[in-house]
Amino acid sequence: xxxxxxxxxxxxxxxxxxxxxxxxxxxxxxxxxxxxxxxxxxxxxxxxxxxxxxxxxxxxxxxxxxxxxxxxxxxxxxxxxxxxxxxxxxxxxxxxxxxxxxxxxxxxxxxxxxxxxxxxxxxxxxxxxxxxxxxxxxxxxxxxxxxxxxxxxxxxxxxxxxxxxxxxxxxxxxxxxxxxxxxxxxxxxxxxxxxxxxxxxxxxxxxxxxxxxxxxxxxxxxxxxxxxxxxxxxxxxxxxxxxxxxxxxxxxxxx
Amino acid sequence: xxxxxxxxxxxxxxxxxxxxxxxxxxxxxxxxxxxxxxxxxxxxxxxxxxxxxxxxxxxxxxxxxxxxxxxxxxxxxxxxxxxxxxxxxxxxxxxxxxxxxxxxxxxxxxxxxxxxxxxxxxxxxxxxxxxxxxxxxxxxxxxxxxxxxxxxxxxxxxxxxxxxxxxxxxxxxxxxxxxxxxxxxxxxxxxxxxxxxxxxxxxxxxxxxxxxxxxxxxxxxxxxxxxxxxxxxxxxxxxxxxxxxxxxxxxxxxxxxxxxxxxxxxxxxxxxxxxxxxxxxxxxxxxxxxxxxxxxxxxxxxxxxxxxxxxxxxxxxxxx
Numbered sequence: 001x002x003x004x005x006x007x008x009x010x011x012x013x014x015x016x017x018x019x020x021x022x023x024x025x026x027x028x029x030x031x032x033x034x035x036x037x038x039x040x041x042x043x044x045x046x047x048x049x050x051x052x053x054x055x056x057x058x059x060x061x062x063x064x065x066x067x068x069x070x071x072x073x074x075x076x077x078x079x080x081x082x083x084x085x086x087x088x089x090x091x092x093x094x095x096x097x098x099x100x101x102x103x104x105x106x107x108x109x110x111x112x113x114x115x116x117x118x119x120x121x122x123x124x125x126x127x128x129x130x131x132x133x134x135x136x137x138x139x140x141x142x143x144x145x146x147x148x149x150x151x152x153x154x155x156x157x158x159x160x161x162x163x164x165x166x167x168x169x170x171x172x173x174x175x176x177x178x179x180x181x182x183x184x185x186x187x188x189x190x191x192x193x194x195x196x197x198x199x200x201x202x203x204x205x206x207x208x209x210x211x212x213x214x215x216x217x218x219x220x221x222x223x224x225x226x227x228x229x230x231x232x233x234x235x236x237x238x239x240x241x242x243x244x245x246x247x248x249x250x251x252x253x254x255x
Numbered sequence: 256x257x258x259x260x261x262x263x264x265x266x267x268x269x270x271x272x273x274x275x276x277x278x279x280x281x282x283x284x285x286x287x288x289x290x291x292x293x294x295x296x297x298x299x300x301x302x303x304x305x306x307x308x309x310x311x312x313x314x315x316x317x318x319x320x321x322x323x324x325x326x327x328x329x330x331x332x333x334x335x336x337x338x339x340x341x342x343x344x345x346x347x348x349x350x351x352x353x354x355x356x357x358x359x360x361x362x363x364x365x366x367x368x369x370x371x372x373x374x375x376x377x378x379x380x381x382x383x384x385x386x387x388x389x390x391x392x393x394x395x396x397x398x399x400x401x402x403x404x405x406x407x408x409x410x411x412x413x414x415x416x417x418x419x420x421x422x423x424x425x426x427x428x429x430x431x432x433x434x435x436x437x438x439x440x441x442x443x444x445x446x447x448x449x450x451x452x453x454x455x456x457x458x459x460x461x462x463x464x465x466x467x468x469x470x471x472x473x474x475x476x477x478x479x480x481x482x483x484x485x486x487x488x489x490x491x492x493x494x495x496x497x498x499x500x501x502x503x504x505x506x507x508x509x510x511x512x513x514x515x516x517x518x519x520x521x522x523x524x525x526x527x528x529x530x531x532x533x534x535x536x537x538x539x540x541x542x543x544x545x546x547x548x549x550x551x552x553x554x555x556x557x558x559x560x561x562x563x564x565x566x567x568x569x570x571x572x573x574x575x
Contacts, residue, residue: 017266020264078397079397082404083400099336099399141357142359144359144360144411144412146360146408147404148401152473152509153510172412173412175267207511
């Protein structure tokens with residue numbers, strides 16, 4: 001697991017000093033004529049929605065058991081990375097969500113589940129937590145792991161804001177060579193779009209810090225598997241194209 | 256108001272931020288200028304609060320300097336949360352790390368929280384962070400700790416600490432003018448560094464001997480300069496400060512941007528204007544103003560009273 005996250009240190013790239021600026025200019029050029037009246041927030045989910053050909057339904061964003069599972073496992077992943085301990089998974093995960101006002105709707109959803117549904121959710125949380133604890137490695141303190149790091153990149157004079165919250169960021173800021181890694185934890189089945197989410201995060205981190213991360217990875221708490229890849233220029237440029245395509249679709253929706 | 260920026264393409268970013276923070280002072284604020292700004296602020300605040308009872312207090316901090324959103328939700332009283340606690344705990348982590356660099360934030364946060372929990376056993380007054388933490392489930396405590404770790408790590412990574420002269424972590428100021436007791440002015444600084452020439456000689460002019468670094472949230476708003484100016488104003492008016500900061504460096508970790516404000520008389524004047532505007536808004540929305548007495552128990556406990564030579568303000572300083 002550590003090797004997958006770390007990649008091959010010898011192959012970590014020198015930072016191209018013009019890359020981050022070039023990506024930003026590309027985005028700025030692509031958004032130069034964009035105007036929606038009020039700032040458009042672009043997240044990985046909003047991009048997925050915008051680029052999906054499936055007609056949207058009114059209940060697309062209604063809370064589901066799968067979403068609740070994802071939120072609970074995100075909380076447990078964060079707790080385990082930070083403290084190295086989980087004793088009562090469902091209780092601790094719910095407490096982690098309850099302390100955040102923004103999660104109140106989700107907590108109410110879980111509390112309102114039928115006894116059978118709640119038991120089923122609790123069983124799955126227990127199972128995934130056991131996998132998390134057995135598979136996820138203790139990270140060396142020198143990796144400076146930090147969780148739920150929020151990135152917000154304003155573009156087009158603030159008309160568009162790219163936003164991401166990275167489950168786990170490791171490594172110190174670059175001094176010339178790529179030095180940070182990104183891990184996203186997911187509780188569901190692997191999907192192709194998971195990698196696109198990671199590429200978006202890599203783009204955000206590049207724009208923010210001026211240096212691309214060396215590695216991005218998705219850790220699946222359902223199976224304990226990790227899907228990791230080195231960050232490449234192609235990955236970042238394809239993410240720029242995807243952002244521009246999504247914002248264009250969002251603009252059509254606004255107009 | 257002069258605003259400098261830092262080359263965003265140069266790596267490491269911490270080198271640029273540290274250079275901006277530690278370069279020799281390029282501006283001066285005379286004692287006379289400072290007194291004039293202070294006198295104007297006191298007089299204007301006195302005029303604005305005239306007829307207002309002493310218990311109708313308003314607090315002006317950097318948040319109040321921002322323009323109110325179009326649809327302002329009902330202001331809620333202060334409550335501890337992972338977000339409101341993260342800076343105070345994060346600063347504790349950075350202080351611990353500065354003393355012992357093997358105490359990385361993940362470990363330092365555990366020690367800081369354990370210390371507060373022990374304190375809660377001896378001090379059961381409600382409203383303080385210690386009591387709040389003592390009532391949390393382990394899952395919620397983990398969130399609090401994780402937020403502090405992330406915040407502290409960002410601050411540690413922001414600067415090249417070995418280049419800072421006598422860095423002080425957490426330098427907040429609360430100013431209450433004796434003539435205008437209804438108003439509490441609060442400013443915050445996350446790191447204060449003595450400037451190189453002063454550190455080297457140990458002498459030199461009494462003022463303009465340090466620079467303030469402030470970690471900001473989100474992205475720079477149109478009021479960013481005023482928010483940073485407030486850090487200078489608070490330090491300038493605090494009699495316990497040994498110096499008016501020569502500059503304030505603001506850094507927004509979420510978007511990677513930064514802003515450098517050399518502190519001049521003009522900066523203090525413009526910031527004073529912004530403070531007065533904020534005071535007008537707060538007074539207009541008087542029922543929503545948060546009385547100073549409703550600040551937390553931790554704030555009350557940490558409040559220290561000091562007298563200026565002219566027997567003026569009550570000063571509060573805490574790292575929150």
